[in-house]
Amino acid sequence: MIIDGFDKLTLLDYPGHVACIIFTRGCNFRCSxxxxxxxxxxxxxxxxxxxEEILDYLNLRKNVLDGIVISGGEPTVQxxxxxxxxxxxxxxxKVKLDTNGSNPKVLKELVSNKLVDYVAMDIKNSLDKYEIVAKCKVNEKALKESIKILKNGSVDYEFRTTLIKNYHTIDDxxxxYKLVKGSKYYIQNFKMSDDVLDKNLIGFEADELEKIKAIFKNEKNVEIRGL
Ligand code: SF4
Structure with a gap:
């Protein structure tokens, strides 16, 4: 695998677990x-x-770590x-995988063989507007298949969306939510950072987030982060 990033300790990326995190290179999406x-x-x-470096570290620290987060980039292109x-x-x-869900074949193998313990899959937008966020041709069937694999599998998972005012409406x-209903679903607001290519992007205003919160007030499995 091509691994470009490695943090030896994270308490945030695998909730409830002490983990390290690696970032693989490359992605088939080009989200701005x-x-x-x-x-x-x-x-x-x-x-x-x-x-080898990563595995040596895991062996050395296996008594203090619960697991590893494999993030990217998109790990399933490796x-x-x-x-x-x-x-x-x-x-x-334990292994937590962060994925854009574009590779159901790999996801299925991982889930059905219990090679992963937790999967976080991004849902970029409503299907008809997916490509305006992913900035590339997107295989809708593959995304739906990945959602189905997670919903029907026996591995813990979450779906998550980063809200960007430039691309999303409250209707989106x-x-x-129609795609992920019944599953754990996290909505997080976009925050600018140095690595973001499009410096014109902005997140939702607090009052818009409150409106979204009100829509989901009876849905216990939906959490809005960053309010
Ligand atoms: S946000 Fe995720 S899916 Fe999109 S380009 Fe970056 S790594 Fe790929």
Whole structure:
């Protein structure tokens, strides 16, 4: 796998768990709000960290870590992902995967063989407006398939959407919810960072977030972050 980022400790990225996090290079989407654009555009031949380095660290710290978060970029574009995860599981640690859901084949293999313990899948927008966020051709069938795999599987998961005022309306949020209803769903507001390519993007105002909160007030599985 090509691994460009590695944080030895995170208490935030795998809620309730002490974990480390790796960031794989490359992504098949080109979201203009991507907080890790340097990972998706990188051209160097080798990653900044080798698999061996990460596995050595996990072996050394397996008594204090609960697991590892595999994020990116989009981890499922890495041909070695499944083999790497098998090596992590052999150490006895949990695996959380962050994914854009574009690769149901890999997701299915991971979920049905319980190679992952938690999956967080981004839902970029309502299906008819997906491509204006992903900035590329998107396979709608693949996304629906990934949603189905997570809903029907026995691995814990969440869906999440980053709200961007330039791309989303409150009606879009309602449409997205139809796709994920019944599942854990997190709505988070966009925040600008140095790595975001499009500096014109903005998040929702507090009053708009309050409106969204009111829409979901009876849905216990929906959480709005950043209010
Ligand atoms: S899917 Fe994720 S990693 Fe890929 S471009 Fe979009 S935000 Fe970035």
């Amino acid at each position: 709000y991507c907080q890790n654009s340097s990972l998706i555009l990188h051209k160097k031949e080798k990653g900044n960290f080798s698999e 041909p070695e992902l499944i083999n790497f995860i098998k090596k992590v599981k052999a150490i006895g640690l 949020v309602k449409s997205i």
